[in-house]
Amino acid sequence: MSAQASIDLDGLGIDAGGHLLIQRGLRDLPVGGRLTVAGRDPALRTHLAAWARSQGHQVDLGGVQPVVVKGSASTARWNRAERAGGPGPDGIAARADVRWGLAARGALIEEGGPPLNVDLIDRDLVWAEAARQLYANGLTRQWNPDTQVEWNAEFELPAEIEDAVVQVMTYLIENENAALQIPAKFIARLHPHYREVMQVLAIQVADEARHVEVFTRRALLRSNELGVSGAGGRASLQTLIDEPDFSLAAFLLSVMGEGSFLELLSFIAIHAPDPVTRQVASLALRDERRHVAFGQAHLKYSVEADRSMLGRLRAAAEHRYDTLASTAGLNQDVFDSLIILAAHSWTPDAITNGWEAVQQLQYEMDQARQRRLVQLGFPADEAAEVSALHTRNFM
Numbered sequence: 001m002s003a004q005a006s007i008d009l010d011g012l013g014i015d016a017g018g019h020l021l022i023q024r025g026l027r028d029l030p031v032g033g034r035l036t037v038a039g040r041d042p043a044l045r046t047h048l049a050a051w052a053r054s055q056g057h058q059v060d061l062g063g064v065q066p067v068v069v070k071g072s073a074s075t076a077r078w079n080r081a082e083r084a085g086g087p088g089p090d091g092i093a094a095r096a097d098v099r100w101g102l103a104a105r106g107a108l109i110e111e112g113g114p115p116l117n118v119d120l121i122d123r124d125l126v127w128a129e130a131a132r133q134l135y136a137n138g139l140t141r142q143w144n145p146d147t148q149v150e151w152n153a154e155f156e157l158p159a160e161i162e163d164a165v166v167q168v169m170t171y172l173i174e175n176e177n178a179a180l181q182i183p184a185k186f187i188a189r190l191h192p193h194y195r196e197v198m199q200v201l202a203i204q205v206a207d208e209a210r211h212v213e214v215f216t217r218r219a220l221l222r223s224n225e226l227g228v229s230g231a232g233g234r235a236s237l238q239t240l241i242d243e244p245d246f247s248l249a250a251f252l253l254s255v256m257g258e259g260s261f262l263e264l265l266s267f268i269a270i271h272a273p274d275p276v277t278r279q280v281a282s283l284a285l286r287d288e289r290r291h292v293a294f295g296q297a298h299l300k301y302s303v304e305a306d307r308s309m310l311g312r313l314r315a316a317a318e319h320r321y322d323t324l325a326s327t328a329g330l331n332q333d334v335f336d337s338l339i340i341l342a343a344h345s346w347t348p349d350a351i352t353n354g355w356e357a358v359q360q361l362q363y364e365m366d367q368a369r370q371r372r373l374v375q376l377g378f379p380a381d382e383a384a385e386v387s388a389l390h391t392r393n394f395m
């Protein structure tokens with residue numbers, strides 16, 4: 001005698017949710033178990049027969065009340081299902097299976113879905129323990145350009161000082177465009193199993209979108225035209241975009257490039273000739289610290305997992321240096337604009353001050369890069385050599 005059970009659907013039709021009660025009634029029955037279904041819906045027998053067939057069950061309509069005989073398909077469907085790791089930090093797989101697709105980490109994965117077309121599937125190639133915290137910080141520290149910047153602040157600038165600001169903004173925008181595209185590109189190649197990394201990169205993309213916005217708004221605040229974009233600067237950025245390796249891109253973009261931008265944005269904030277320029281630079285600086293922190297945390301993790309990574313990082317810096325050897329690096333107009341921005345006026349003394357401030361800026365960028373390289377595990381002399389290879393474009 002096979003296992004039996006019965007349910008009463010009362011007036012509920014199969015097509016109005018009755019199938020849920022039948023599924024529940026079948027759940028604890030073995031394959032071959034019989035579920036008698038009572039009910040008053042006139043279409044009960046026909047709907048039940050159709051539903052049962054679609055679910056791989058049989059139906060016995062010979063008696064007073066129809067009986068569903070449980071088939072094997074509904075259990076077979078999940079027999080070979082596997083868990084895509086676990087939802088928490090301890091459920092992160094060393095290698096994520098592309099067959100898990102877009103499923104949530106920790107979901108029970110039915111066989112047969114389309115595989116995900118991603119190649120960043122190894123935890124150690126993308127991971128940083130700090131990712132969760134950096135995502136949380138990034139979310140709570142989002143800012144609204146409309147309210148956080150006093151766009152209507154009153155100030156008067158000589159036309160040529162304003163032009164210098166516009167030129168610096170023009171330069172910043174193209175760098176922000178690169179800083180947006182690079183994480184966006186890696187998101188599309190990353191297995192979403194590494195949710196925390198995906199979330200960090202997504203916030204980073206949103207941050208860069210906002211930086212593009214505020215630098216554009218500052219540039220257009222008093223001017224209808226933007227400045228110039230040098231081919232050498234764009235060539236420098238293109239080498240970042242072209243780097244296919246996640247860790248090497250994080251090194252070149254975040255540790256070296258955005259790292260240098262921390263000094264640059266501080267410089268602009270300190271020397272800004274007007275409050276709007278000061279505010280947009282300070283706000284962007286806040287976000288950039290997080291971007292650098294993630295790159296640095298990922299590379300520390302990578303180097304600790306495999307010391308040979310240091311050699312690869314050095315080789316990537318050398319390769320980029322060689323690629324850019326024949327280009328101008330930083331556009332002279334940008335360099336000059338930074339001097340003028342810091343000088344605030346055209347007296348020889350002011351220009352001397354501006355020029356010295358830009359020399360000091362480059363020295364500080366170099367020192368900070370060296371500190372970060374030493375933190376990653378480079379000996380001091382090698383850190384100095386690798387830092388010196390960094391692009392004159394700063395990013």
Ligand SMILES: [Fe+2]
Binds near residue numbers: 176179284
């Ligand atoms: Fe940025």
Ligand SMILES: [Fe+2]
Binds near residue numbers: 179208258287288
């Ligand atoms: Fe950034």
